[in-house]
Amino acid sequence: MNPTQELLQGKFQQALAAAFGDEYGTVDPLLGAASNPKFGDYQSNVSLPLAKKIGQQPRAIASAIVEKLDVSDICEPPEIAGPGFINLRLKTAYLEGQINAMQGDSRLGVPLTDNPQREIVDFSSPNIAKEMHVGHLRSTIIGDSIARILEFRGHDVLRLNHVGDWGTQFGMLITYLREVYPEALTTANALDIGDLVSFYKKAKQRFDADEAFQETARQEVVRLQAGAEDTIHAWKLLCEQSRQEFQVIYDLLDINLQERGESFYNPFLPAVVADLETSGLLEANQGANVVFLEGFTNREGEPLPLIIQKSDGGYNYATTDLAALRYRIREDKAKRIVYITDSGQASHFAGVFQVARRAGWIPDEVELVHVPFGLVLGEDGKKFKTRSGDTVRLRDLLDEAVSRARADLETRLQSEEREETPEFVANVAQVVGISAVKYADLSQNRTSNYKFSFDNMLSLKGNTAPYMLYAYVRTQGIARTVRSAPTPSGNIDFTQLGADAKITLQDETEFTLAKHLLQLGEVIGAVETELLPHRLCDYLYQLSDKFNKFYENCPVLKSEEPMRTSRLALCDVTARTLKLGLSLLGIRVLERM
Ligand code: ARG
Numbered sequence: 001m002n003p004t005q006e007l008l009q010g011k012f013q014q015a016l017a018a019a020f021g022d023e024y025g026t027v028d029p030l031l032g033a034a035s036n037p038k039f040g041d042y043q044s045n046v047s048l049p050l051a052k053k054i055g056q057q058p059r060a061i062a063s064a065i066v067e068k069l070d071v072s073d074i075c076e077p078p079e080i081a082g083p084g085f086i087n088l089r090l091k092t093a094y095l096e097g098q099i100n101a102m103q104g105d106s107r108l109g110v111p112l113t114d115n116p117q118r119e120i121v122d123f124s125s126p127n128i129a130k131e132m133h134v135g136h137l138r139s140t141i142i143g144d145s146i147a148r149i150l151e152f153r154g155h156d157v158l159r160l161n162h163v164g165d166w167g168t169q170f171g172m173l174i175t176y177l178r179e180v181y182p183e184a185l186t187t188a189n190a191l192d193i194g195d196l197v198s199f200y201k202k203a204k205q206r207f208d209a210d211e212a213f214q215e216t217a218r219q220e221v222v223r224l225q226a227g228a229e230d231t232i233h234a235w236k237l238l239c240e241q242s243r244q245e246f247q248v249i250y251d252l253l254d255i256n257l258q259e260r261g262e263s264f265y266n267p268f269l270p271a272v273v274a275d276l277e278t279s280g281l282l283e284a285n286q287g288a289n290v291v292f293l294e295g296f297t298n299r300e301g302e303p304l305p306l307i308i309q310k311s312d313g314g315y316n317y318a319t320t321d322l323a324a325l326r327y328r329i330r331e332d333k334a335k336r337i338v339y340i341t342d343s344g345q346a347s348h349f350a351g352v353f354q355v356a357r358r359a360g361w362i363p364d365e366v367e368l369v370h371v372p373f374g375l376v377l378g379e380d381g382k383k384f385k386t387r388s389g390d391t392v393r394l395r396d397l398l399d400e401a402v403s404r405a406r407a408d409l410e411t412r413l414q415s416e417e418r419e420e421t422p423e424f425v426a427n428v429a430q431v432v433g434i435s436a437v438k439y440a441d442l443s444q445n446r447t448s449n450y451k452f453s454f455d456n457m458l459s460l461k462g463n464t465a466p467y468m469l470y471a472y473v474r475t476q477g478i479a480r481t482v483r484s485a486p487t488p489s490g491n492i493d494f495t496q497l498g499a500d501a502k503i504t505l506q507d508e509t510e511f512t513l514a515k516h517l518l519q520l521g522e523v524i525g526a527v528e529t530e531l532l533p534h535r536l537c538d539y540l541y542q543l544s545d546k547f548n549k550f551y552e553n554c555p556v557l558k559s560e561e562p563m564r565t566s567r568l569a570l571c572d573v574t575a576r577t578l579k580l581g582l583s584l585l586g587i588r589v590l591e592r593m
Pocket of ligand 1 (some may be wrong): 122124125126127161162163321324339340341
């Protein structure tokens with residue numbers, strides 16, 4: 001709820017108490033944004049349910065409320081409409097006060113949270129020696145944006161990369177490494193085996209074809225678990241190689257996160273088993289140790305087991321997540337943990353959360369959230385693939401976005417007969433290309449699948465990054481003009497309009513823009529609780545649109561004072577809101593493009 005709505009809510013409750021008695025002072029006044037701006041800004045529907053309860057006509061109830069309602073410093077006189085709706089229109093002076101306060105605030109009116117807490121965002125989390133695929137790309141982009149929003153609100157955020165760096169596949173990989181690069185294990189040099197993914201494929205072929213190899217691989221797993229020095233050395237080499245490949249992607253995307261892979265929790269796995277044993281949850285099942293889940297059954301209606309320890313003594317993905325959960329609560333003191341993965345892992349997390357709860361590891365105030373997302377599809381609506389049918393390498397995908405952005409830019413420069421330096425072209429192409437990929441992902445409701453289309457995401461029209469970046473560029477163009485041709489008073493710098501710049505609202509488009517700007521805090525608050533970044537994208541898209549309408553309708557530089565300064569200040573709040581909003585999506589703005 002935004003501050004204005006909160007204020008009005010309080011006023012309504014006072015009126016309800018005054019009109020019908022104190023016990024009505026806590027009734028929800030059912031206040032919402034008006035469905036149609038013709039009727040004002042807010043509407044209360046409370047008269048209808050109250051009418052039933054009290055046994056009077058709704059319109060009579062509405063008049064009784066309005067009679068006691070003291071909102072004269074916020075709204076025009078309330079109007080009763082239809083069967084008994086109460087419509088409210090904000091006063092111009094009130095709106096001006098709010099928008100001027102926003103303009104004067106470096107946080108644009110978005111408060112720091114009253115309840116700062118340790119929050120963990122578990123995101124990206126690719127697997128060593130395997131492809132970092134589009135699913136990991138989604139997790140990386142969505143997780144980064146969520147982390148940025150929580151940080152901006154003042155939470156203490158731990159960004160964790162739960163890399164898959166442990167497991168039986170390392171037996172196979174290390175055995176193969178010893179076979180084909182024996183020298184790598186004896187020198188101190190970093191490993192250079194080229195493409196790790198094809199290395200993995202070759203190792204797998206070798207593994208599948210040769211029983212003796214399989215046996216050696218099994219022994220390597222045992223050695224790895226026992227911490228044998230040379231095996232650990234080989235394992236580290238493989239992790240390091242993957243890490244470098246992942247880092248290329250993180251650098252391109254400007255992502256900051258802390259690696260804490262599955263191996264980190266390895267020492268804590270036996271305690272997980274012991275604890276589940278003590279709490280009586282662990283049961284033997286076909287040689288394995290499992291916990292039977294409540295509310296999850298197979299087709300035969302039998303309860304589903306979550307496997308904690310396999311019959312060979314090995315542990316599972318879920319066991320590691322249980323250990324991680326305990327560690328994050330006990331050591332990291334997390335109050336909320338959010339996991340960003342594809343929806344396919346929903347039942348994994350539901351199982352892990354349930355077992356941890358039943359084991360009594362989750363204090364009441366701790367919240368565990370799986371943040372699922374849908375698939376990335378090709379333009380044909382099928383699984384996202386290259387033309388030749390291979391999985392798309394992220395590196396290639398990002399490079400292509402940038403080179404297409406560059407081609408678009410070069411065409412535009414040519415048609416506008418503009419000359420720009422190679423540095424300018426490279427920078428704009430980089431920012432536009434990467435932003436387009438990020439924004440295309442974030443602007444979708446994450447729970448649905450989305451179609452990956454370079455043409456759509458790079459378009460200058462529609463709900464795209466280039467459109468949004470362009471709106472910002474427009475504001476900066478105005479700022480440059482102001483700087484190069486100061487007003488007679490000589491001292492207006494768009495970036496420092498500051499204290500003496502007062503916004504006065506005149507035109508309808510100015511009202512619309514100001515009201516929209518004032519919803520920023522509410523939108524950010526909603527993303528913080530619902531973890532749905534597309535809501536911020538929608539907000540910014542509408543903001544760009546409302547700004548463009550204002551700019552088409554209202555002369556800015558050519559209007560007389562004091563409107564000129566007022567409108568410049570409105571441009572300034574818009575620009576800063578766009579810049580802040582985009583930065584929370586992990587998108588850098590451009591001064592020119
Ligand atoms: N490595 C996993 C994968 O690629 C994702 C890990 C997600 N995080 C977690 N704590 N399980 O599917």
